[in-house]
Amino acid sequence: MHMRIFKLVLISFFLITSANSNSIYNLIKIPNLEIYELKTPNKLRYFYAAKPFRLGVQKNIVCNNSDQKTYDKKYQIISNNLNRYSKEFLKKINLKYIVMCENLSISGINTAGIPDHVMKTLIIDLKFNEKYFERVIHHELFHIINDGFKKLFNEDEWKKFNEPNFKYAECSTCSKKLGLDTYNKTNGFFTEYSMTIPSEDMAEVYSHLIMGNYKNSDDKILNEKIKFIKDKLRKIDSTFVF
């Protein structure tokens, strides 16, 4: 009897509750977000997870909320890094929304970020690898660029830079080569993770170029890759500066 009354109360509650009208959800289809900052020089809009969220068709993308102190600290780092991109450039590459959350994963595999060029969104895990946090921001941003200009960043063309006997893995998570430490002796690749798939290799080259943490060397393969990335970026935006 009590259960019936409880159900009736519950049903009536749903019937009289207004349709949820969350503007952020309507725009980028990610639930449980709140506005962190809208007034930015390049018009990027920053959101944070107020509660954990799940998304994707299989609901396999998961991220948790963080604490205010972490949001404040990481926002400074993220915005300092992203402020180098102009409003015009961000419009060209279709990036507008930055989502900050913690312990981001896809199907249980932790990831630093999830770029979604269609929804103009980059989700960033605030707790992913403190050591390379800044570089990873640019790495993930490159994926937004790459997704929007697939033809420009031709992977067959890229693969030819490598030694003929070198083969990438089938996918970025198919390999155990996930190290992000920059090699002292590069030999065609900046990091171990570069060897996973061409797009990750490109993103690693791009992020090293942006961070400026590489030295000119006689690594012929890497120099060709660097030239490739620089050339393509200037095709997207002739004013782009590394």
Add this chain to the structure above:
Amino acid sequence: MIKKVKASLHEKLILIFLILLGVFALSFAVIIKNKCLFVKNFDPQKINYSKPENIVVLNAECGNVIIELYPEISPNGVERFKKLINSESYDNVAFHRVIKDKLVQTGDIQFGKKNKIDYGKIGTGKSELGTIKSEIDAEFNFDKGSVGLARSLKYNTEDSQFFIILDDEPLFEGEYTPIGKVIYGIQVLEKIKYSHRSEYVLRPDFVNTVRMFK
């Protein structure tokens, strides 16, 4: 001979109470039934405008909504809007998407017309004039009363549908093409029928007419 029975004070009080109750119930029913009772209906002729050529009068059940268009911000969007107004295309079109205290959306002239409304397709209709490019680069405060052109998930898909926001929506800047702002009569839009369970309204309210003031 019939003896006249005099009502006691107690009975008189009950009678007065019942009369008052009846009056109260009747007036309450009238108020409930007439959702437009406290909505001011503005007469567009009695208002002075700095740019009368950019004034639009949208008439709905509760009265007139007076909108000022901004061709300097979105010339193509305003041109399209005026074209559809001048062809009277927006007359009798449903407010098919309504979010209480957030926004009202209308302008599906293909599937939203009163006499041939298509609930399966409403919100997807086109004008046959083709889509136009988004005009989102100019700075614009999407505050309460702002009018924007609706689009699909992609930019440059604006056509005939438009929305009016009933609350400030700063996130809309750079997302939607702003074409104007309601200067009088926003209360008329706050009375548009909405659904508790969905943004899309079954048996919706309709635009009566949309006309250029001049």
